[in-house]
Amino acid sequence: MNLNSNKNFVDYVTKLYKNADEEIFSFEYDSQKYWLKKARTTKSNLIHKLFYKLTNIDILLPVEKKSAKESLIFETSKIERLKEIGIQTPNIAFKNDDFFVLEDSGRMVNSYIRKRDITKEKMYYYIDLMLNVLALIHNNSEYHGGAQARNFIYKEGKVTVIDFEDSFDKNISLETLQFRDLILFLLSLTKTRASFELDYDFIINEYIKLVPKNKDFKSKLKDLANKISFLITFSQNKFVKKIIGRDGEGFFKLFVVLKNL
Ligand SMILES: Nc1ncnc2c1ncn2[C@@H]1O[C@H](COP(=O)(O)OP(=O)(O)O)[C@@H](O)[C@H]1O
Numbered sequence: 001m002n003l004n005s006n007k008n009f010v011d012y013v014t015k016l017y018k019n020a021d022e023e024i025f026s027f028e029y030d031s032q033k034y035w036l037k038k039a040r041t042t043k044s045n046l047i048h049k050l051f052y053k054l055t056n057i058d059i060l061l062p063v064e065k066k067s068a069k070e071s072l073i074f075e076t077s078k079i080e081r082l083k084e085i086g087i088q089t090p091n092i093a094f095k096n097d098d099f100f101v102l103e104d105s106g107r108m109v110n111s112y113i114r115k116r117d118i119t120k121e122k123m124y125y126y127i128d129l130m131l132n133v134l135a136l137i138h139n140n141s142e143y144h145g146g147a148q149a150r151n152f153i154y155k156e157g158k159v160t161v162i163d164f165e166d167s168f169d170k171n172i173s174l175e176t177l178q179f180r181d182l183i184l185f186l187l188s189l190t191k192t193r194a195s196f197e198l199d200y201d202f203i204i205n206e207y208i209k210l211v212p213k214n215k216d217f218k219s220k221l222k223d224l225a226n227k228i229s230f231l232i233t234f235s236q237n238k239f240v241k242k243i244i245g246r247d248g249e250g251f252f253k254l255f256v257v258l259k260n261l
Pocket residue numbers: 024035037090102103104105106107108150151153162163164165
């Protein structure tokens with residue numbers, strides 16, 4: 001429900017926005033949980049751009065530079081556009097030029113699949129749910145832009161997708177952006193501390209079954225892994241890690257697997 005016209009709610013969230021240091025945080029109102037996200041600029045740093053120019057590696061694609069307001073408009077309209085297609089995104093309770101408020105959609109899938117004691121059954125249950133949402137996005141000629149497991153939110157058997165602020169140069173093909181989504185997704189899975197190894201071959205095959213038009217992604221992943229393997233040796237993984245940030249940990253691990261697909 002959009003609460004833009006509810007004065008009490010608007011006063012409440014405006015005050016929260018003004019007093020908060022964090023860029024994104026949750027709060028409760030009328031016993032419903034919400035998330036407030038402040039508008040912020042998006043851009044890639046110079047090293048990132050340079051590294052992309054040198055290597056032409058898809059996951060390192062720099063994000064498009066946007067002002068805080070542009071980025072808020074981009075994200076909120078994408079949330080609404082995807083919802084119209086039937087992709088589960090959070091309801092926007094309020095928005096203005098400075099921030100927007102989303103209804104809570106549950107807990108990050110990431111927090112479930114990272115667990116040491118997760119069973120294989122549960123793991124593939126969540127992976128399957130996420131793959132289905134990702135496929136729905138891709139089959140509707142869209143990309144996610146941040147398809148890591150932490151941007152898939154789970155509640156009562158349903159997965160909601162969030163975090164759409166990143167956009168890319170319009171010369172970048174949709175296929176490249178979808179390929180980047182798949183890589184980010186796979187990389188985020190490597191962060192699990194589960195007691196068993198993940199079957200990436202199976203996961204990639206599942207994705208291709210759901211998105212047949214991207215059937216060449218498996219060989220593209222393999223090619224990329226071969227291209228990257230020498231980089232990892234030379235950079236000792238650190239440089240690459242720094243650039244891809246939080247998802248760097250499993251980088252090496254995943255690409256060794258992909259090479260051997
Ligand atoms: N609608 C929502 N429901 C549940 N959790 C949310 C929601 N929106 C944001 N979050 C939480 O806030 C975190 C950050 O939000 P996100 O939009 O991904 O921002 P960022 O760009 O900083 O990653 C998410 O990883 C999630 O834990």
